[in-house]
Amino acid sequence: MSPVNYVYLAALLFTIGAVGVLVRRNAIVVFMCVELMLNAANLTLVAFSRIHGNLDGQIMAFFVMVVAAAEVVVGLAIIVMLYRSRHSASVDDASLMKL
């Protein structure tokens, strides 16, 4: 199987994630979609690493995972605080930052 197919899959996953971020209101789902996009990016990195035959992309993927883990910690904390204060996890309810 050609490694290019992995790139196609990654593009598909990224698109699903992006659409999810834009369309869904539930903060948890939005968050999951962000994770999906990160992992799609990871998949691309690994696929290109394979295609080009060097390890740079795989090392980069590890970095992305670490950043994603950190992001999960912060993001989930924010979502929990948001839910406590508003009794809702809808991102549209947190729309105070406007003029």
Next chain:
Amino acid sequence: MESLIGLLVGFPLLGAAVLLCGGKRLERTGHWLGVLLAGASFVVGAVLFFDMLGKNADERALHQHLFSWVPVESFQADVAFQLDQLAMTFVLLITGVGTLIHIYSVGYMEHDERRRRFFGYLNLFLAAMLLLVLADNYLLLYVGWEGVGLASYLLIGFWQHKPSAAVAAKKAFLVNRVGDAGLAIAIFLMFTTFGSFAFAPVLSNATEGGEGKLTAIGLMLLLAACGKSAQVPLQSWLGDAMEGPTPVSALIHAATMVTAGVYLITRSGAIFNAAPDAQTAVVAVGAVTLLYGAIVGCAKDDIKKALAGSTMSQIGYMVLAAGLGPIGYAFAIMHLVTHGFFKAGLFLGAGSVMHGMNDEVDMRKYGGLRKYMPVTFVTFGLGYLAIIGFPGLSGFFSKDQIIEAAFAKGGTQGWILGAVTLLGAAITAYYMTRVMLMTFFGEERWKRPGQESAEPHPHESPRSMTIPMIVLAFGSVFAGGLFKIGDSFVHWLEPVTQFEHGHSPLSASVVTGATVVTMLIGVGTAWLQYGRRPVPVTAPRGSLLTRAARRDLLQDDINDIALVKPGEYLTRGLVYVDNKVVDGVVNGTAATFGGLSGRTRRLQNGFVRSYAVSMFGGAAVLVAATLLMRAV
């Protein structure tokens, strides 16, 4: 002796400072302090006068240098006094008549709760006027000039609770400012031409200035004189200035203020002598004002305004005489002094009449007052005889000489000026007889049958008011004769103003005869109109000229059309431009940006997803652009 000169100005200035800053504790005695200091100044003046008499004519001028005011390179402004014969004449007139008016005011202002302040202003007026005549350079003269303007403003508007008085004060001040600008420009021109503005260098080198520049200086000085002396075209403030208390009118018209213009022209004689065109302008202004004031004086029913018109006319005589050059200066000053006596006397008399008539000023509501106010009647009557030039009284001598000098001007000009001055003498006799007849003779028109409680109770004024009137009446009777004996006055002034005998085409006795005849014609006409026939209490409609003269020959209407209205339209136009154009640009810019930012801020809707869309969009554009660049 020199060191005494400063005291002349110092005493009244001290009085003004103490009275105006002293506060309520001076309320009960302050007016006597004012009288005392004015009197002290007069005593100093008299001492200096007798000292001066003892010296030779050429050594009489005294100088006192107080301090350097603004010493900058060639610009040397000093506070220094010069007391020569001309200044001495003015000092005695100002302090003498001024003191009498102070004494009179004690009685006249007795019931005014701001009497202390009034005396402070009177003292300030004297101090400013003395500074004006004693200065030895034009800049210090200008200080006094402005001080006179300020003091007149304060005094004309003394009863400032009356809107008419406040307006009159403002008008006097504004019209005077026009003249002041003239004096300022004249001083600038002097400095550029002669490199100095002290009397000595300017006047002794006057002929070196070049005629064009001298004419310009002369015309500017004339403008200044017109403002202060109420000459056409800056005469409009004088009639309204009657809104001030009557002693103020007496002070303005006799001793201070209006005499300043004549002083300025006489003092600057050397400049005018070297600039014949400017001299012609002076004569023309004097001649026009002489008739103008006389005609206005004929139509006024307000006793003070009739006298104001008369002042304008008499000052016109003086300006005319001053414009004649060395043949006229001495006569101008002589008429000024005699006029100071009789006009002060007439005004104080008018004030005394008003005092007894519940402040009524309309002469049509007077009549037959000679029985009730004998002292006022006699003193006013003597002043009246003096001003119309009744033979033997002071006005006769001084006016007769001006008429003679006018004829002596020579040529067509001489005949015209002579005729104008003679005509003026006739009109003077007419309007003064009218005032006299309407006030002191005829029916008692102030009586109101059936309403006895509302009618005034004419009575003689208190001693403090009658004594100054009596003293001034003496001056009105004898001053002219005294000056005339051996031409003493002319010789007295000769070292300062020069003097040359004019050669009149008519002999002196013919001129004198003509003067007396025209005077009698004026008196007779007035008697026919106001003595033989009863005076109607309400003014008849009158001819076109009478109606115009009642409105001061339309002076305010002309000023209104020529100056006030265009000024108003200009300011209105500027306000419109400011509101619509300037503010329009500013407000329009603000509104544009306000509107734009209103639109723009809708982008900030607070929804995370919409921000995310813009981020995706931006990222997509960047990627697309990058790829595109690669492809190319």
